[in-house]
């Protein structure tokens with residue numbers, strides 16, 4: 001990688017009077033911009049030749065890391081294979097150039113795609129209807145909870161304002177409930193990582209008449225299949241609440257089982273995680289919400305039109321390219337890959353909850369705690385070896401959480417390479433702990449002070465200069 005220019009800001013490359021463009025001779029005469037519309041001083045823009053600009057931004061882009069550049073074992077946020085054919089499909093001008101206000105008879109193809117995708121998702125989840133309006137997973141959660149809230153209110157059941165959320169849940173679950181104006185009740189996990197049904201029974205006995213819903217992720221955030229769902233669903237339904245399924249990462253379920261069959265009433269899916277849209281850094285996303293028959297009358301207005309249509313196109317292309325046969329292999333392969341890594345590393349990394357996992361699992365740091373090497377150090381050292389770090393310090397159930405999800409698409413050789421590096425880092429932690437604690441060594445930027453970076457981010461050029469001058 002040519003990093004010669006790395007570290008320079010485009011402003012530092014600026015040379016007064018240099019231009020990256022040349023305009024043709026003006027044949028139109030001069031026109032004075034009214035003084036009231038002119039700026040009083042010239043804009044401080046960088047002045048560079050074209051090649052400098054191209055190289056600057058190309059070199060910056062080479063510092064990006066993505067699924068197309070390397071293995072990306074981030075847990076609870078499925079970063080998977082994004083087949084390029086789906087990009088091609090989503091870029092078809094017949095679809096890409098549509099305007100949402102076009103007359104309905106000119107967008108029949110797009111409408112057909114929406115209903116075909118809806119049919120596919122219904123078949124995969126066991127639910128009856130989907131809305132595609134939500135722009136992301138968290139937006140889907142909010143939409144789903146609004147559906148549940150509307151359902152209770154339409155029945156005149158006004159006091160149901162509480163949502164039960166397991167302590168292992170993704171942070172968006174309680175956040176969405178709060179945004180929806182609902183109160184959160186946390187239900188504990190047992191030592192085996194599953195929802196504590198006795199704790200749940202106590203909650204339901206105490207506050208059953210106020211329970212709007214229970215939100216669950218299954219497999220849960222520890223990558224464990226919740227085995228008590230039929231019992232949990234019965235408890236919640238008996239007290240008048242509804243069951244919400246967080247299907248952000250649906251890949252382990254594809255071909256294994258369906259939320260609708262397990263007793264869930266409402267769910268969202270992150271098309272951008274499970275059905276192949278490159279994401280990260282904030283978008284684009286799509287969080288369709290599915291409901292059991294009857295609840296479609298409770299869909300709220302959360303956005304105009306059909307959300308991010310191109311994400312839906314990629315999802316449908318992905319489902320079609322897998323087909324009915326191969327879509328069933330997604331879950332089992334995701335599960336196989338995660339268990340393969342887990343079993344290959346559990347003698348050197350602490351596995352707090354042993355047993356079969358689904359698509360992801362959580363280590364509690366290195367097994368040998370005497371070295372003082374933390375999960376943060378391991379994650380930073382992985383960067384030196386060309387791997388994206390796994391999810392760290394989440395879930396909050398353990399002090400040194402290191403959450404790994406390989407996804408279903410990675411080859412055995414890729415998994416073996418990652419396992420070898422993780423073992424190498426465990427070895428380094430023993431023989432040369434300082435090497436790991438001071439990592440990364442081979443990245444353009446070394447270890448940053450996370451607290452300072454979060455509390456005093458310097459995001460503008462001007463500020464940076466003045467900071468440097470201090």
Ligand SMILES: *Cc1c(COP(=O)(O)O)cnc(C)c1O
Pocket residue numbers: 076077078136137138139170172173217246248249270285287
């Ligand atoms: C990613 C994720 C979400 C939130 O999805 P966004 O698209 O990031 O809003 C919710 N729940 C779980 C389990 C997730 O992994």
